[in-house]
Amino acid sequence: MTATVIDGKAFAAKVRAKVAEEVTRVKAAGVTPGLAVVLVGEDPASAVYVRNKGKQTVEVGMESIEHKLPADTSEADLLALIAQLNADPAVHGILCQLPVPDHIDADKVLAAIAPAKDVDGFHISNVGLLATGQKAMVPCTPLGCLMMLRDHHGSLSGMSAVVLGRSNIVGKPMAQLLLGDSCTVTIAHSRTKDLADVVRGADIVVAAVGRPEMVPGDWIKPGATVIDVGINRIEDGVKEDGTPRRRLVGDCHYDSCAAVAGAITPVPGGVGPMTIACLLANTLTACCRANGLEEPAGLTA
Numbered sequence: 001m002t003a004t005v006i007d008g009k010a011f012a013a014k015v016r017a018k019v020a021e022e023v024t025r026v027k028a029a030g031v032t033p034g035l036a037v038v039l040v041g042e043d044p045a046s047a048v049y050v051r052n053k054g055k056q057t058v059e060v061g062m063e064s065i066e067h068k069l070p071a072d073t074s075e076a077d078l079l080a081l082i083a084q085l086n087a088d089p090a091v092h093g094i095l096c097q098l099p100v101p102d103h104i105d106a107d108k109v110l111a112a113i114a115p116a117k118d119v120d121g122f123h124i125s126n127v128g129l130l131a132t133g134q135k136a137m138v139p140c141t142p143l144g145c146l147m148m149l150r151d152h153h154g155s156l157s158g159m160s161a162v163v164l165g166r167s168n169i170v171g172k173p174m175a176q177l178l179l180g181d182s183c184t185v186t187i188a189h190s191r192t193k194d195l196a197d198v199v200r201g202a203d204i205v206v207a208a209v210g211r212p213e214m215v216p217g218d219w220i221k222p223g224a225t226v227i228d229v230g231i232n233r234i235e236d237g238v239k240e241d242g243t244p245r246r247r248l249v250g251d252c253h254y255d256s257c258a259a260v261a262g263a264i265t266p267v268p269g270g271v272g273p274m275t276i277a278c279l280l281a282n283t284l285t286a287c288c289r290a291n292g293l294e295e296p297a298g299l300t301a
């Protein structure tokens with residue numbers, strides 16, 4: 001079998017188009033959704049993410065509010081900024097880009113964001129709401145994975161799903177979302193015994209461990225759907241000028257998995273583009289909830 005390639009870039013463009021359409025409706029009701037992104041320090045990868053977020057926020061018609069703070073910003077000053085954003089009615093979503101510098105307690109910062117504006121879905125109130133099947137703000141990457149799975153399969157009910165990785169940002173919320181869609185869910189991790197056999201039982205495999213090409217094709221059940229969240233930069237030979245050749249790979253070995261799977265997300269161009277699209281969707285959702293406006297269908301869990 002050769003797998004259907006799930007095109008995350010195209011799907012993310014569709015999600016953004018839908019968000020843009022809904023932003024027009026919300027603006028007609030007199031509200032402009034606003035997303036505030038806070039970046040502390042000069043981490044180059046974070047700066048790129050933040051730039052992309054700001055650009056895409058404006059492209060869908062929302063207000064982008066950026067706060068770039070120096071690396072030596074005190075925790076108290078950052079918390080004061082968050083309190084100000086919490087109180088600002090023009091701000092519907094707040095995201096503090098992680099990682100923050102070592103002298104700042106990230107958990108304290110996440111806990112300070114008003115849960116209704118927590119478009120990352122990292123606040124423990126949202127974690128608890130998701131875990132108990134209530135209306136929550138849902139972390140963007142797992143939400144993007146869920147949207148792709150629903151789009152491909154329609155109903156996920158009764159399917160067996162294995163989530164590789166138990167992080168708070170992807171693995172745990174992903175498992176909750178799959179459970180919410182009535183999958184039978186296993187969370188596997190570095191201590192899981194007989195991992196290959198566990199993965200071989202799954203109709204859906206979501207890999208989020210951050211280990212390059214760790215899942216080989218012979219772990220995949222024929223016809224299964226593989227969602228690869230990993231983005232790993234590896235060195236792969238040398239270029240003519242003697243410098244290392246680098247490329248991005250996922251947590252799954254693409255060619256061997258694609259030969260067995262029914263559907264697979266590539267890296268790059270799979271899950272990656274969905275994360276910011278879902279951030280925009282979450283900002284719109286937060287704005288609708290804050291203003292008593294109807295929530296758009298298909299953009300939430």
Ligand code: GUN
Nearest residue numbers: 095096097098099120140
């Ligand atoms: N750093 C890398 N990805 C993310 C994300 O999704 N949210 C936040 N807040 N920081 C990040």
